[in-house]
Amino acid sequence: MEKLKQVSAEWMTPNALKGKVITHASPLSGGLSNPCWLLEVNGQYAVWRPDTRLLPKLGLCRLDEAQVLDSLSAKPWAPKVLLGCKEGVLLHYVSGGQYQGSLSSAMALLSEIHRQPAPKHALYPPSRAEHYWRCIEQPSVELKLLRRHFQSLAVPEPMAHVLCHFDFGLHNLINGKQGLVVIDWEFSAAGCPALDIAMTAIMSDQTLSAVIESYVQHTSWSKAELTEKVMAWLPWCQYLAVLWYRLAGEHWQSDELLNAGRALECALIHDFEIGK
Known part of the structure; x- marks a missing residue:
């Protein structure tokens, strides 16, 4: 529960999703190091991968992740970036098994x-x-x-x-x-x-x-x-x-x-x- 509270506090940054209408938010399973969220944003499902205090310790940056995925935007096997910023990256939700x-x-x-x-x-x-x-x-x-x-x-x-x-x-x-x-x-x-x-x-x-x-x-x-x-x-x-x-x-x-x-x-x- 403490981990969930900490993650919740970290992803709710004021500017990350400014102007987006969020009607659903739930934590996704998995993500041992950096838990992510399933959101319904402006009527479509998306995955919010927030910046956390752990990321710099791991040498990671969400902007780097977004830039890699932007470079792969034409590839059907790479998730599509909806928003990339310092607070995190918002990706199109990929459903399936x-x-x-x-x-x-x-x-x-x-x-x-x-x-x-x-x-x-x-x-x-x-x-x-x-x-x-x-x-x-x-x-x-x-x-x-x-x-x-x-x-x-x-x-x-x-x-x-x-x-x-x-x-x-x-x-x-x-x-x-x-x-x-x-x-x-x-x-x-x-x-x-x-x-x-x-x-x-x-x-x-x-x-x-x-x-x-x-x-x-x-x-x-x-x-x-x-x-x-x-x-x-x-x-x-x-x-x-x-x-x-x-x-x-x-x-x-x-x-x-x-x-x-x-x-x-x-x-x-x-x-x-x-x-x-």
Whole structure:
């Protein structure tokens, strides 16, 4: 209830929806880091993705998200922007069920995203990790050990600099009336496609090999070179996830998020044999 009250206070900014007639507002399920709202605005349903105090801690900006989606306005698989401002972004509501199609079709779409022009803002894991670290109030001993480990770890050389979604899980693929639509673009940025694939693989119930095999069907890269890069980025994906859980858990005072982060911290400490 406290979280809902906090979010309610944050999205009700005086200028965000000035002149809009709102006849319905309800929180949408999901959105662990940044809850969103289903609104009926001027007679049509829309999703309000508000700016919150957590977004700057995560290195995110709603204007960046709006600019990415504006650049994709001609694509049927991207939500349409109705309003973009500093207080948040208002998107056309995409109704439909969660994607139940093939992995190959999903990877074909991801490869198409990677062929779009890269935005100006980028996600570089070492920089984003240090940004997360500076915003964490109470880092654990394990987290400090992980930080020292990753500060000395070699950073993979990007394969390319392309538009990436960076949250391309099945939970963000919707079977809309006009076909498959990808939602939740707040983490989208320019980056290495292999990093995006690594993040996708972590969220998938498919094996890493299956994800890569499906993706290479739609690109000129070989399975061997893509596998090498994805494997090199995987530890960085896991480290960013640990930091995200800690940061979001502290912000929302969520034991569920904090405990998930602690479990992943311990798993990485074990996998990397840190401290031995």
